[in-house]
Amino acid sequence: MVQRPVESSERRGEEIYEVVTKWLSDVDEFTEGVAKSIIEDEDKANKGGCFKLGSCPNLIQRYRLGKKAMKAKMDGTDLCGKGDFNSVSYHPALQRTKSMYVRGFEAFDSRIQVLQEIVDTLKDANVNMIGVYGMGGVGKTTLVRKVAMLAKENKLFDEVAMAEVTQTPDYKKVQEKIAFDLGLEFGQENEHQRRGLLRNKIKKEKNVLVIFDDIWTKVDLDAIGIPFGGVEKQGKDDKTSRNLDVLKKDMKIQKNIPVYPLSDGDSWNLFGKIVGDLAENPDFHYVAIQIVAKCAGLPVAISTIAHALKNESLNAWEDTLAQLKRSNPRCLLDMDETLFSTIELSYNFLKNEEAETLFLLCALQNAGSRMYIADLLKYSMGWSLFGDGYTLEEGRNRLHRLIDHLKARCLLLDDDEDDNRVKMHDIIHAVAVSIASKDKLMFNIQNVTSLKEVLEEKKDSNAISLPYRDIYDELPEKLECPKLKLFFLFVKNKNLQIPDAFFEGTSELKVIDLTGIQLFSLPSSQGSDIEQLPGEIRQLTRLKLLDLSNCLNLRYIAPNVISCLSQLEELYMGNSFVQWEVEGVDNQGRRNASLGELKRLSNLTALHLHIQDAGVMPRDLFFKKLKSYKIFIGDKWKWSHKYDLSTSRMLKLKINNSTCLGLGIKALLKMTEDLSLEEMNGVRNVLYEFDMDGFPHLKHLLVKDCLELLCIIKSVAWNLAFPKLESFILRNLINLEKICCGQLNAGSFSKLRIMKIEKCDRLEYLFASSMAKNFTQLQEIEVTDCKNLKEIFSEESTDHGDEIETNDKIDFNQLCSLTLQCLPQFIKIGSDMRVCFVFFIFYFILM
Structure with a gap:
């Protein structure tokens, strides 16, 4: 009567009370003792003989056995009395630790109860498909993210994956997200092959939790590659949706758990947490109670209106309540008039016409889409959202401030995947669409029968x-x-x-x-197939931004077209036009534009450009205001579509003679953050010949195939070289004798994280041992195919004849990868020094 409830509770994942576990142990010990001391002894007692022709019990043994049996009876009766339990198990309490924090999750009682129910259901071996449903904005996504974190931290599952489905499911993106979370990497497989790989990966795992968020229609799990729902019991599937019918009828979910609005107490606590002490102020308190009641327990409604009222006057609070009471019902999606009025009120409380217009501008995008900030800038500037006289840089700064303004009021959200994008909650988007059409005649037209x-x-x-x-x-x-x-x-x-x-x-x-349209009769810009830039563009004398990126077929730009764009501030021609011609006396004979025309763009602050032939570049080409640039000089450079957000100034140089670099390019070198040098004939010393100041802003340096290069740095003790450099890559420098000739300032290379040296055959060591203390931030060292390299850090005499000795212990506690490969002369890492490496990957092949 006790053992069977315990076994049932354990199958449900419940914890057994310690007193029950102790009692069961005592029962086992008791029964084992009875078996040994009574049952076995009874056989002995019955074998004692008193007659030759027969047998009789051994009376002494029987007497002793009787006493044992009487004691066992009393002990058993007492033990049975102690086994009368009202309950044998309990649900383990959820652990609340800082590491379990999820943005937006508040540990209110109503949320903890739902969270506990979801976790308990996940432990139920008989349920492998769970639904979580509730109205938009109630906090389903935040809740299941918390579930995912708890599942990981409490080791309920070996692997946890989560993917957003949205109104228009993209199974490829869903597959990729789940695969990423499970550590599976796709190549060029088609959808069917990805499905098989994903299915096999899940089957190989012992226990997997897959969460599908924001389901609007039926999701074909088999098409994605999820084996749950059949005979497989090694995984579980959790889904969130606003529509219970989708979960019950279409998805055949075994158990659906509702998420209701917050209780009155939790609603008040959330409101008070945002607005602060004003909620308890006697003058504000009564008004605040009524406002919270109007929010109807919806977290998004409470949050948006609370942020709008934060630090506002009593008049503003009373006006808010009056507007909430007077709001007209709106039928949008599954929202009631209370929610609509709260979001509309947050819009009205922006108190900034630019922010209001930007909010409505976002309503023109598709619901649930991520908006690139760069696109919003183009729309805003083209629409003169900020008024006249704004430069693009000023407009960009203004836009970011307005976006932060909208985020602070919960009307815009960060995009979790890309810092260059923002998103809008789809309920708020629906309200924005309604406001835009009613008040501003701005229409987002969807799903109409007759366009x-x-x-x-x-x-x-x-x-x-x-x-x-x-x-x-x-x-x-x-x-x-x-x-x-x-x-x-x-x-x-x-x-x-x-x-x-x-x-x-x-x-x-x-x-x-006109995104996505291949125009045949009208000229387009971004990523288009045009072969010639229309000459009429020269009439756009007020144009501030021209984006010709990825126009792979662009071959002709008529002379003096670009130079007419005198107000141009940003010019993007990456992976595009490269047929620049030399500017000469007889300009009438030219078919194409010359780089000299860029000299007349005095307001240029951003430039992406590829110059295949350095010979066509004017030596006096100079950009006074340029702050952001990506300039490639030389042939065979591949234009990457990936951008490192940490750098905005990039130069790639591949030229036969460094003397053809004018003062303008050398001025840019001083500000460059990402520099690549390849096949630079005539260059023997990078630092001396390109920047005497030691490249104070450089973060990434690649030097490759420079056959005449003898050293990277030639300096004296007071020089500070590469103080911000993070990655340092040298490849195929067959005449490189030393990386550094001379002594460097202690701040040199102090930020370096990645160092890769390949095919530098004349190098005998990388750096002097006295410099080892500069490299404590190193995370990855890779040295390969260097025939004469003997040491990483070597003791040597300085150029001034001073012998350097050090016995200091140097900790490379950031190092996680060390690769030493094909180094036939290699002896040791350091010379006469104690070097402590802490690393996780060590790849060591000398030959």
């Missing part, structure tokens, strides 16, 4: 967005919207034809975004 008729009805529009829908022959021949300022067309059908007269009725149009 032509709807567009004809929007003649007074200020902005129109058609976000990511299949459009074929639905566009009217002419868009009659004389007040239209912005037009966004994001389509899936790349072969869509825009009628020739489509824009003739939009004389006020300032911003057009």
